[in-house]
Amino acid sequence: MIEVRWVTVGSGKVALFHRPKLKDIAKLADLGCQRVVTIQGDHETPGQIERAVREAGLAWTWIRAGNAKYPEAEADQLMRRGLQELTACLEAGESVLIHCSAGIHRTGMLAFALLRSVGLPEAEALEKVAAMRPKTREGMHEEHLAWGNRLAAEVESGQLPGGLSQSIKRSTRE
8 A cells, every 4th residue: 555645845745755666656646646756767767657657647757867876967957957847846736756766865855955945944844854754754864965955055045946936935934
């Protein structure tokens, strides 16, 4: 049985998970999911997830990131673009499930960066990650937090990363 815990972010909702079993993807819609965000490299066969997600009538976003290291250069740009798309989906009111393979490092890093980028203090962002999936929070390392904190600093300085909008920032803080 799939159990997800939704947390409101802006006008939408976010949940965290590990790579779902292909047979379970059809059940995600019944849990309120509208979009699946897959953070995996080519070698992790994300196309299998894409097919199952689309067959289930859900939207799919792929962030091509094959490891859980601090994103630099191309990986940084890919994660930022993914964050930008995720933000747009949440502004549109979607419920989005984020996963990588284990649902810990890449998943936690992206969720934490999202929450920090929309203005949540570090402690509150970590609490929300833990509320969505305690195992994700427990497995996050300083390098995962550092990337989200860097994006938050860019937001604070007026350089909105990847086009993060003010509307989602406001609605998450209210």
